[in-house]
Amino acid sequence: MKNYDVIVIGGGPAGLAAAIRAYDLGAEVLIIEREEITGGILNQCIHNGFGLARFKESLSGPEYAARFIDEVCKRDISVMTNTTVLSLSADKKVTAINQTDGIFTLQAKAIILAMGCRERSKGALNIAGTRPAGLYSAGSAQKYVNIKGYLPGKEVVILGSGDIGLIMARRMTLEGAKVHAVCEIMPYSSGLKRNIVQCLDDFGIPLYLNHTVLKIEGNDRVTGVVIAQVDKDKKPIPGTEKHFDCDTVLFSVGLIPENELTKEAGIELCGATKGALVYQNRETTIDGIFACGNVLHVHDLVDFVSEEAEIAGAAAAKYALSGSKERSVVNTFAGDNVSYVLPQKIDKNIEGNVKLFFRVKKALEKCTVKVICGEQVLLEKKKRVVRPGEMENVILPESLVSELGGDISVVLEGKEI
Amino acid sequence: MFDVAVIGGGVIGATILRELTKYRLNVCLLEKEADVAMGQSRANSGIVHAGFDAPVGSLKATFNVLGNAMMEDYARELGVKFKRNGSLVVAFSEEELKTLKELKARGELNGVKKLRIISKEELFEIEPSVSKNAVGALLAPTGGIVCPYKLTVAAVGNAMDNGATLLTEFEVVKINKGENAFTITAKDGKSITAKIMINCAGIYSEEIAKAAGDNSFTVGGRKGEYILLDRECGDFVKHTLFFTPTEKGKGILVSPTVDGNIILGPTAEQVSDKNVETSVDGLKDVQEKAAKMCDKVPFGGTITSFAGTRAYCNIHDFIIEESKTVEGLINCAGIESPGLTSAPAIAKFVVEDLVSKFFEMVDNLDFDGQRKPDDFFNNLSVEEKNNIIKENPAYGKIICRCERITEGEIVRAIKTNPPATNVDAIKRRTRSGMGRCQGGFCQPQVVEIIARELNIPIEQVTKSGKGSYLLRGKTK
Ligand SMILES: Cc1cc2nc3c(=O)[nH]c(=O)nc-3n(C[C@H](O)[C@H](O)[C@H](O)COP(=O)(O)OP(=O)(O)OC[C@H]3O[C@@H](n4cnc5c(N)ncnc54)[C@H](O)[C@@H]3O)c2cc1C
Numbered sequence: 001m002k003n004y005d006v007i008v009i010g011g012g013p014a015g016l017a018a019a020i021r022a023y024d025l026g027a028e029v030l031i032i033e034r035e036e037i038t039g040g041i042l043n044q045c046i047h048n049g050f051g052l053a054r055f056k057e058s059l060s061g062p063e064y065a066a067r068f069i070d071e072v073c074k075r076d077i078s079v080m081t082n083t084t085v086l087s088l089s090a091d092k093k094v095t096a097i098n099q100t101d102g103i104f105t106l107q108a109k110a111i112i113l114a115m116g117c118r119e120r121s122k123g124a125l126n127i128a129g130t131r132p133a134g135l136y137s138a139g140s141a142q143k144y145v146n147i148k149g150y151l152p153g154k155e156v157v158i159l160g161s162g163d164i165g166l167i168m169a170r171r172m173t174l175e176g177a178k179v180h181a182v183c184e185i186m187p188y189s190s191g192l193k194r195n196i197v198q199c200l201d202d203f204g205i206p207l208y209l210n211h212t213v214l215k216i217e218g219n220d221r222v223t224g225v226v227i228a229q230v231d232k233d234k235k236p237i238p239g240t241e242k243h244f245d246c247d248t249v250l251f252s253v254g255l256i257p258e259n260e261l262t263k264e265a266g267i268e269l270c271g272a273t274k275g276a277l278v279y280q281n282r283e284t285t286i287d288g289i290f291a292c293g294n295v296l297h298v299h300d301l302v303d304f305v306s307e308e309a310e311i312a313g314a315a316a317a318k319y320a321l322s323g324s325k326e327r328s329v330v331n332t333f334a335g336d337n338v339s340y341v342l343p344q345k346i347d348k349n350i351e352g353n354v355k356l357f358f359r360v361k362k363a364l365e366k367c368t369v370k371v372i373c374g375e376q377v378l379l380e381k382k383k384r385v386v387r388p389g390e391m392e393n394v395i396l397p398e399s400l401v402s403e404l405g406g407d408i409s410v411v412l413e414g415k416e417i
Numbered sequence: 418m419f420d421v422a423v424i425g426g427g428v429i430g431a432t433i434l435r436e437l438t439k440y441r442l443n444v445c446l447l448e449k450e451a452d453v454a455m456g457q458s459r460a461n462s463g464i465v466h467a468g469f470d471a472p473v474g475s476l477k478a479t480f481n482v483l484g485n486a487m488m489e490d491y492a493r494e495l496g497v498k499f500k501r502n503g504s505l506v507v508a509f510s511e512e513e514l515k516t517l518k519e520l521k522a523r524g525e526l527n528g529v530k531k532l533r534i535i536s537k538e539e540l541f542e543i544e545p546s547v548s549k550n551a552v553g554a555l556l557a558p559t560g561g562i563v564c565p566y567k568l569t570v571a572a573v574g575n576a577m578d579n580g581a582t583l584l585t586e587f588e589v590v591k592i593n594k595g596e597n598a599f600t601i602t603a604k605d606g607k608s609i610t611a612k613i614m615i616n617c618a619g620i621y622s623e624e625i626a627k628a629a630g631d632n633s634f635t636v637g638g639r640k641g642e643y644i645l646l647d648r649e650c651g652d653f654v655k656h657t658l659f660f661t662p663t664e665k666g667k668g669i670l671v672s673p674t675v676d677g678n679i680i681l682g683p684t685a686e687q688v689s690d691k692n693v694e695t696s697v698d699g700l701k702d703v704q705e706k707a708a709k710m711c712d713k714v715p716f717g718g719t720i721t722s723f724a725g726t727r728a729y730c731n732i733h734d735f736i737i738e739e740s741k742t743v744e745g746l747i748n749c750a751g752i753e754s755p756g757l758t759s760a761p762a763i764a765k766f767v768v769e770d771l772v773s774k775f776f777e778m779v780d781n782l783d784f785d786g787q788r789k790p791d792d793f794f795n796n797l798s799v800e801e802k803n804n805i806i807k808e809n810p811a812y813g814k815i816i817c818r819c820e821r822i823t824e825g826e827i828v829r830a831i832k833t834n835p836p837a838t839n840v841d842a843i844k845r846r847t848r849s850g851m852g853r854c855q856g857g858f859c860q861p862q863v864v865e866i867i868a869r870e871l872n873i874p875i876e877q878v879t880k881s882g883k884g885s886y887l888l889r890g891k892t893k
């Protein structure tokens with residue numbers, strides 16, 4: 001059995017950045033990636049808008065990934081592509097499969113989970129009607145169009161207004177398809193504001209908020225869908241039905257962290273994020289196993305993925321080379337208007353500021369973020385607008401972290417939009 | 418000229434076809450769809466019923482009990498998973514407890530063994546998820562579960578390995594009875610001839626009988642809707658749970674499937690057009706009833722919903738006999754539930770007692786009833802897998818992440834009888850695309866593999882045969 005200091009599972013932007021950082025701190029690193037090339041989901045995101053925060057330029061997905069792949073190549077980091085990790089044990093044995101070595105097991109001192117996420121399937125929606133061809137997740141349509149060079153359909157309705165759905169509305173339009181509508185059950189889009197403007201508004205594609213799909217029609221191939229407005233309880237309102245003729249329905253109904261390996265290893269998951277419960281160094285409930293990127297919580301901006309991965313990479317190298325220290329733990333909680341806070345646990349013995357990432361439950365304006373501990377307000381920060389589609393953060397300075405007297409909550413006050 | 422033409426590639430046609438290949442007969446199966454198991458045998462509950470339900474003395478009762486006893490060996494020979502998980506009919510009132518006693522008595526008359534009425538304490542002990550409103554249950558340890566479409570696919574495959582011919586996309590529209598043979602013509606004009614004909618067309622068996630000149634029965638459709646939960650929810654229940662039948666009907670069942678998912682359903686709705694759409698009300702109905710049977714049904718684990726149409730015959734029993742009006746036509750019509758359970762027994766009866774009147778039945782000494790399981794790779798040790806990967810590296814490449822299906826298994830499904838030629842056919846054989854992401858990740862790759870192996874342009878690959886094209890051309 002071959003040994004490594006750090007094994008990184010998944011070679012997307014999270015895995016790449018984590019590997020680079022771990023290597024630079026002196027660890028022997030292996031990246032395992034199941035696809036032919038590293039870069040993760042970025043390889044199929046050929047649109048621009050990546051890297052605005054990190055590189056101050058607008059890169060395409062593959063360009064953003066290339067910057068990290070180049071850095072990996074400059075270093076003596078081992079990369080196994082076309083290799084799928086099948087299982088992970090709590091004692092950090094990784095079993096994988098590929099075409100040349102078959103099934104094999106490796107031992108690591110530290111593990112970084114960077115498996116990304118998958119799309120929620122349409123099946124989870126329990127939509128009535130038939131099950132013809134022409135129903136695609138937005139991500140698989142993206143793969144067909146951008147990687148394989150095929151158009152899944154020409155008359156399109158999109159369900160769900162996640163970013164991938166918005167991006168695909170524009171992409172399909174540019175490829176000559178007609179996108180009739182984007183239909184979203186919530187009163188707001190779960191996508192980025194800029195994507196709504198650039199992908200829908202600029203192309204005159206209507207966005208139906210508070211709408212759900214009632215029925216899919218067609219026996220062999222989709223021939224149409226019926227959508228309707230919903231009331232406060234998300235129940236369809238009779239009489240508001242709209243029918244669209246179409247040959248394709250794309251689903252963009254959310255992403256779910258891909259945590260099968262995590263669960264198998266016995267790592268505790270967080271109900272709100274569907275990813276592992278972690279400390280600020282992204283260490284999970286099993287010492288020496290770290291997680292970062294979309295496998296931990298779904299990010300909308302890859303720049304934050306890279307940032308988070310570097311934290312995990314550094315901590316994994318440190319663990320592999322010098323083991324763990326005693327902890328002094330407080331928990332973080334999501335307070336009013338907040339759906340989750342990450343990290344879920346803060347170890348006061350770890351040096352440095354703690355950036356608390358969180359998502360809000362509804363769109364608010366003129367708001368104040370507060371970090372509270374019991375009755376005491378530790379920190380206050382003003383925000384102009386916050387939306388569920390955009391991850392927010394607030395920094396807890398080191399001086400406060402080491403002094404924390406108990407569990408803390410992040411709460412949000414503001415005016416509903 | 419064929420000796421026997423079997424019309425309809427459901428579980429009944431499939432098991433009869435396989436039974437026929439035990440003899441030196443030239444036989445074929447005609448199926449209108451691009452694959453077998455596309456009718457009732459695709460979307461049903463997969464329960465191998467114990468046999469307490471059917472009226473005493475009916476064909477349903479007889480074949481159910483016989484089929485239940487045969488199923489374990491039958492499935493093993495064909496490499497199909499079967500599990501005797503036991504069934505429970507749960508009572509929620511004193512009234513219903515009385516019905517359980519009637520069911521038990523009926524079952525015993527039908528020849529069902531080991532039936533036992535259990536207390537609620539014992540019920541909660543063996544099935545902790547059952548609602549605390551339950552007052553007792555009828556336990557039928559002989560009840561089991563099997564995958565209906567895998568059984569059908571495997572029986573057809575094994576029959577083909579033993580010399581049978583399968584003609585798919587052969588929708589029978591015309592039947593002419595000549596002097597010594599039938600000429601059977603498909604919608605697209607193709608035709609074949611056969612000395613005798615077995616009608617196993619499921620909900621269309623009335624149409625086939627009529628086309629041959631037999632107007633003696635009618636078959637309608639009754640829709641059933643299901644919800645399927647992720648394997649993660651797999652140990653939620655162990656037995657198949659039925660409601661106690663009342664005047665209003667049978668209610669739904671809550672059961673594990675043999676592949677480890679949980680199935681909830683079916684509803685029972687009379688339909689005029691034999692459609693298989695799921696409906697908002699139907700799915701809601703399933704959820705509400707399931708919630709009555711069990712506390713805390715993990716609906717969050719829903720991965721898909723689907724509908725099937727039951728044959729619903731005016732005679733209210735199986736029709737398994739030679740036509741009284743058309744010589745050489747054997748009808749296996751109106752085979753509603755427990756048709757899946759009964760299939761091996763029906764097949765044996767049809768061949769040994771009905772077909773035998775027309776031919777001198779000479780044993781086919783080359784007959785080999787064993788079929789390698791479609792999921793054989795999954796069941797090997799690491800060492801055995803590695804030997805296979807060394808020989809054929811395609812087995813080292815995972816295509817379906819959720820179910821961990823390799824390229825080797827997908828190619829094998831395309832090359833093994835009955836060949837899978839579309840995405841759904843591959844899914845039914847390998848489970849590729851059947852997991853959590855429902856094909857979101859692997860479908861593009863599966864499509865490419867099909868195009869490559871069948872040597873067709875990628876645009877011609879379908880989801881499930883005619884008209885169900887997946888792609889509309891190249892990008893700009
Ligand atoms: C379909 C889709 C489209 C998206 N489009 C956009 C977009 O347009 N714009 C945007 O800003 N964000 C988009 N995102 C969000 C984007 O995923 C993140 O910004 C970022 O790519 C996350 O990086 P990651 O490394 O965590 O995950 P990923 O990029 O998903 O990388 C995970 C990697 O791990 C590998 N892996 C997983 N499991 C295993 C295993 N068992 N063995 C070996 N390797 C494994 C995967 O193959 C993959 O390469 C999209 C996400 C999805 C799912």
Ligand SMILES: Cc1cc2nc3c(=O)[nH]c(=O)nc-3n(C[C@H](O)[C@H](O)[C@H](O)COP(=O)(O)OP(=O)(O)OC[C@H]3O[C@@H](n4cnc5c(N)ncnc54)[C@H](O)[C@@H]3O)c2cc1C
Binds near residue numbers: 457
């Ligand atoms: C919702 C539901 C739940 C059920 N649950 C159970 C259960 O739990 N246990 C159990 O034992 N039984 C169950 N059953 C019953 C069982 O599924 C059926 O009895 C069995 O599948 C019938 O098989 P078959 O071969 O007769 O029909 P089918 O499977 O319907 O096969 C008929 C075939 O004929 C083909 N065909 C039709 N017309 C033509 C034509 N013109 N030309 C060529 N081919 C044609 C069709 O495409 C189809 O493939 C259930 C049924 C339903 C619908």
